[in-house]
Amino acid sequence: MFEAFKSMNPVLLAFFATLFTWGVTALGAALVFFFKTINQKILNAMLGFAAGVMIAASFWSLLNPAIAMAEAMGKSPVIPAITGFLGGGLFLFLIDRLLPHLHIGLETNQVEGIKTSWQRSTLLVTAITLHNIPEGLAVGVAFGAIGILGSPATFSAAVALAIGIGLQNFPEGAAVSIPLRREGLSRFKSFIFGQVSGIVEPIAGVLGALLVISVQPILPYALSFAAGAMIYVVIEELIPEAQQHGSSDFSTIGGMIGFAVMMLLDVAFG
Numbered sequence: 157m158f159e160a161f162k163s164m165n166p167v168l169l170a171f172f173a174t175l176f177t178w179g180v181t182a183l184g185a186a187l188v189f190f191f192k193t194i195n196q197k198i199l200n201a202m203l204g205f206a207a208g209v210m211i212a213a214s215f216w217s218l219l220n221p222a223i224a225m226a227e228a229m230g231k232s233p234v235i236p237a238i239t240g241f242l243g244g245g246l247f248l249f250l251i252d253r254l255l256p257h258l259h260i261g262l263e264t265n266q267v268e269g270i271k272t273s274w275q276r277s278t279l280l281v282t283a284i285t286l287h288n289i290p291e292g293l294a295v296g297v298a299f300g301a302i303g304i305l306g307s308p309a310t311f312s313a314a315v316a317l318a319i320g321i322g323l324q325n326f327p328e329g330a331a332v333s334i335p336l337r338r339e340g341l342s343r344f345k346s347f348i349f350g351q352v353s354g355i356v357e358p359i360a361g362v363l364g365a366l367l368v369i370s371v372q373p374i375l376p377y378a379l380s381f382a383a384g385a386m387i388y389v390v391i392e393e394l395i396p397e398a399q400q401h402g403s404s405d406f407s408t409i410g411g412m413i414g415f416a417v418m419m420l421l422d423v424a425f426g
Contacts, residue, residue, distance in 0.1 A: 166303035167365040170296040173318040174361030177295060178354040180322040181288075184329025185350025188343050194334045197406045202327030203398035204407035207390045208414025209324035210291070214383040214390075216422035217317040218294060221301075221310075222379035229376070240380025247381070248290065248388040257283035277336055277349060284332045284353040287393065290385030291321045292357030296364025297378045303369045316425035320418040325354060 222240065223233040256269035258279035267279055274282075298314035333350030337343060364382070368375045398407035 166299050166301075166369060167362060169302065169314075170299035170361045170365035171358055173295050173299055173314070174292050174358040176318060177291065177322045177325050178351070178357050181325040181329040181354030181357075182347075182351035184326035184331075185333040185347050185353075187330045188333035188337050188346045188350065191334060192337050194330065196401050197403040199331060199334075200398045200400070200403045200407040201410035202331055203394055204410030205414035205417075206287075206324040206328050206331075207394040207398060207407075208411035208416070209320050209418045210386045210390050210394070210414075211411075212415040212418035212422070213294065213317055213320050214386045216419060217298060217313055217320070218379045218383035218386075221313060222376040222383070225301075225305075225379070226376040229373070231376070233376075236376035237380045240377040241384035241387075243377070244290065244381040244384025244386070245388040246384075248286070248385045248392075251286060251289070252392065255282060255286065257286060277339060277341055277345075280336060280339075281332060281349045281353050283393070284328065285356050287328065287389050288325075288354050288356045289360050290382055290389055291325070292360030293364040294379075294382035294386060295321055295357070296361030296366075297368050297375070297382050299361070300365035300368035301375055301379070303365075304372050304375055312425040313422065316421040320421050321357075323417065324414060329354065 219237060219241065223237050226233040226236045252268065254269055256267055256272040256274055256279060258264065258267050258276065264276050264279075272279075295314070295318050298310075298317045301310050302314060329350050332353050333346040336346040336349055341349070364378065368378045395407075395411075398404075398410070
């Protein structure tokens with residue numbers, strides 16, 4: 157597979173990969189045409205699955221390669237890993253404090269970020285869009301690494317990451333559109349809002365790929381940055397949302413399965 161794609165621009169590959177992850181988000185959002193509500197246990201399991209995938213991807217696809225790359229460059233692996241990881245978390249922390257958004261299952265008076273007059277549906281979509289920034293960035297950085305390292309292993313790891321992010325985007329898309337339908341929006345509007353939440357991924361993916369290709373020495377930092385941003389989303393948003401209304405066993409099982417699936421992809425492709 158690597159031979160067929162090695163002549164392509166890594167930025168273009170990152171764009172196609174994140175178009176795929178966006179497309180899977182749209183597929184998940186399309187479930188709203190078949191279901192008006194979703195069982196809370198199933199929703200918790202889906203959110204737990206997404207969290208498990210992101211945790212596994214953060215280590216297997218981002219932090220571990222970042223440490224290996226730093227060592228190969230003759231640098232201390234600790235500084236890029238820790239600096240990038242904490243920087244990614246800080247980046248999401250700042251966006252979380254500034255951008256108005258509302259997590260699924262919460263009341264309108266629990267809006268986070270600066271004060272706004274945005275509608276509840278817009279605030280819900282914005283919350284999920286925040287999830288997708290680090291996901292798109294992670295895929296973009298992974299494909300940007302191909303332009304620097306140019307190895308089959310790097311390509312395989314990037315493909316595994318894109319597939320893993322795509323898999324967890326399916327339940328994420330449904331987790332947006334179906335609650336919006338329950339809020340009173342039409343099926344079509346719920347679908348549109350659900351898939352729009354993933355549009356940020358191709359944007360973040362292209363920017364991430366361009367950045368690491370333009371400034372090659374930052375690659376270990378960029379991979380760690382994406383990992384930190386993803387872990388922040390998991391701890392601050394996905395896990396609390398997956399634990400709502402009880403049924404925590406389902407979210408835990410979903411998380412375990414998600415982690416195992418992403419680990420399997422990384423090991424298989426790596």
